[in-house]
Amino acid sequence: MSAPILELKSVSRVYGGVRAVNNVSLSFHPGEIVGLIGPNGAGKTTLVNLISGFVSVTSGEVIYNGKSLSGSKPHTIARGGIARTFQIVQPFAEMTVLENVMAGALYAANCSLEEARELAWESLKFTKLDRFADSPAAQLALANRKRLELAKSLAMRPRILMLDEVNAGLNTSEIDHAIGMIRQIAARGITIIVIEHLMRVVRELAPRAVVLHHGAVVCSGPTDDVFNDPLVIEAYLGSKYAKRLAEEAQAA
Ligand code: ATP
Numbered sequence: 001m002s003a004p005i006l007e008l009k010s011v012s013r014v015y016g017g018v019r020a021v022n023n024v025s026l027s028f029h030p031g032e033i034v035g036l037i038g039p040n041g042a043g044k045t046t047l048v049n050l051i052s053g054f055v056s057v058t059s060g061e062v063i064y065n066g067k068s069l070s071g072s073k074p075h076t077i078a079r080g081g082i083a084r085t086f087q088i089v090q091p092f093a094e095m096t097v098l099e100n101v102m103a104g105a106l107y108a109a110n111c112s113l114e115e116a117r118e119l120a121w122e123s124l125k126f127t128k129l130d131r132f133a134d135s136p137a138a139q140l141a142l143a144n145r146k147r148l149e150l151a152k153s154l155a156m157r158p159r160i161l162m163l164d165e166v167n168a169g170l171n172t173s174e175i176d177h178a179i180g181m182i183r184q185i186a187a188r189g190i191t192i193i194v195i196e197h198l199m200r201v202v203r204e205l206a207p208r209a210v211v212l213h214h215g216a217v218v219c220s221g222p223t224d225d226v227f228n229d230p231l232v233i234e235a236y237l238g239s240k241y242a243k244r245l246a247e248e249a250q251a252a
Pocket of ligand 1: 044045
């Protein structure tokens, strides 16, 4: 296997008495899709915030492409090739869809206005949002707002893309479409970390899954093994997940 593009070495983040992320060590390889799962409050978003530099580590180190990200600002990390979406989608409502995506490109891609426009168009076509290019972002329905998040982060020309619940609230066909897009992105060699509460999405997309619980990695391995481990499901993910898995299996 190729050398890891991203390594977390004993990474922790403490808020007061809460260990939001607790001594996490993980490696990610180019082009792989990894599912990051765990109950509410497990530390998933905090981990994404640590990797993208939105919060600093309390201890440990994030190594990207062989170099430590310690002390790097979010825009520097984004320019280096690590992009993320946000769980709560908040586009610049008054700006057009095209302008929103251009803003992403300008934030991270270190390019001219013209290049940003080109990158943005490419992303909009890929996510099939090009027909909304001139509409104010506020007019987009939820599924398209989620796609806009994806388009914006793609325009940053990432090497690592962290998707924080990009499928939440979408219907089955919208999810199928999103799964197809995410697979195509990974096929370009981009590493994808998918935070998802929808087990189907993790199962279909990610060959490997990591389970977080109280900030710590409690299980990591082939996704099918993780999901077939009753101990993991009951003890760490809870009965809600067990019920959802059963429902998803029935619907399949
Ligand atoms: P969800 O699935 O609900 O999004 P999560 O797994 O992403 O949850 P986090 O949002 O990372 O979990 O939260 C992990 C823990 O850290 C929680 O106990 C949360 O309350 C705490 N936490 C996160 N951010 C902060 C903060 N800025 N200040 C204080 N506590 C925080």
